[in-house]
Amino acid sequence: MKSSFINLYNANIKREGADKLLEYLENTDFFSAPSSTRFHSAFEGGLCQHSLKVYSKLLELVKLQYGERWQDMFSAESIAIVGLLHDICKVNYYITELRNVKVSGGWTQRPYYTVHDKLPYGHGEKSVFIISNYMRLSAVEALAINWHMGGFDDRVKGGSYSISEAFDKYPLCVLLHTADLLASYLEEQRGE
């Protein structure tokens, strides 16, 4: 999984700073972290696997929507950046703790994932912030990553209308959110 991610990353993302960003990721728990505490891909390596799934789903959707000439709309680099990196806000975000569970009448300790957010900056906006520390994003890439949670985004729940304008003007925002939904809800292993 890690090598598929790195191969896709290196084959598609060539802009200045991309090497530094990958180096940063390799020094975090990106390749071992889960994708959630219990909902989707809640296992070691789940975050990397989810990122790969969202990337391939996004590529599929873009081709479905725009056909052979999809690269007139988006570069392969943009698709790789938003697909592979949309959730890097989850780096150094989960920790493992132990809890007591009853197994055949006796108590035993089992590990479980819980959130310990070391940089509480939000979700999509946090991914944009982290990426921007290493390389520049185009406005469209930043918007797509920023709003990839769609209606689940806390700002949207709080009443922000910016997302509707972003979805209205920038098809990549709609496509990335859809790819994230399809990957998380229809294709990944789900917990309770």
Ligand SMILES: [Fe+2]
């Ligand atoms: Fe996300």
Ligand SMILES: [Fe+2]
């Ligand atoms: Fe995601």
